[in-house]
Amino acid sequence: MTRTSKITYTAIFAAIASVLMYFEFPLPFMPPFLQVDLSGVAVLIGAFIFGIRPAICMIIIKDVIHLTKSATGGSGELADVLMMTTLVVIAVSLYQLHKTRKMAVIGCLAGTVGMALVGMLTNNFLIIPYYTVAMGWPIEAIFELCSQVNPYIGSMWGYLLLGVLPFNLIKGLIITIITLVAYKKLSVFIKSKQISFGHSHSVEKT
Secondary structure, X not given: OOHHHHHHHHHHHHHHHHHHOOOEEEOOOOOOXXXXXXXXXXXXXXXXXXXXXXXXXXXXXXXXXXXXXXXXXXHHHHHHHHHHXXXXXXXXHHHHHOOEHHHHHHHHHHHHHHHHHHHHHHHHHHHHHHHHHHOOOOHHHHHHHHHOOOOOOOOHHHHHHHHHHHHHHHHHHHHHHHHHXXXXXXXXXXXXXXXXXXXXXOOXXX
C-alpha cells in the first residue's frame, strides 16, 4: 500500500470513528455520566490493518474533532487519547508476535485491562479534578450521584474500583467482540478488492 493510500484510509477510519464517538449509551448499574461509544471499534480495526502509528493518528483526529462539543473541557478527550492508545499499542504489539486469531483475542483482552487501569488514572487525575476544580462541583455530589446506581460507591476509591474499572472492562470487551467480528468480514472485502497492506492482513485461524 502506498503512503498516499494509507493516509487516505487513515482519514476514512478517523472520520468513521469521529461519527461513532457522538453515539453514546450508558451501562446498567454504572455511574450515569460514564458513557460507552463505539469509536474504538473503527480505531482498533484500523490498528490491525494499518499499524499502531496510523491508529494513534485516528485517535487524535477523532478527539480533536470531539473537542468542538466537549462537555469535559478537553479532559475527557485527553483521557480517551491515553486510554485508546494503551489499548491499541498492547493489542497490536501482542498480535505482531504471533499473527493468529488467538493472539489477536489475547492482545485485545490485555489491551482492555491496560485501558481500564489507565482509565482509573485519568479519572483520578484529569476528569474528576476538572469537575471539582474547574466546574466547582462538590466531590460529595459526584459520589452521591454514583451511589444512586451503586450504593457502595461513596469515596474516590469506591468510584474508581466499582465504577470506572468495571465500566472500562465492559467497554473494552464490547469493542473487542465487535472488532473481531467486523474485522473478519472486512478482511474478506479487502481480499476481494486485492488491496495489499504493508502491515498486516487477515487474522489467521489457529
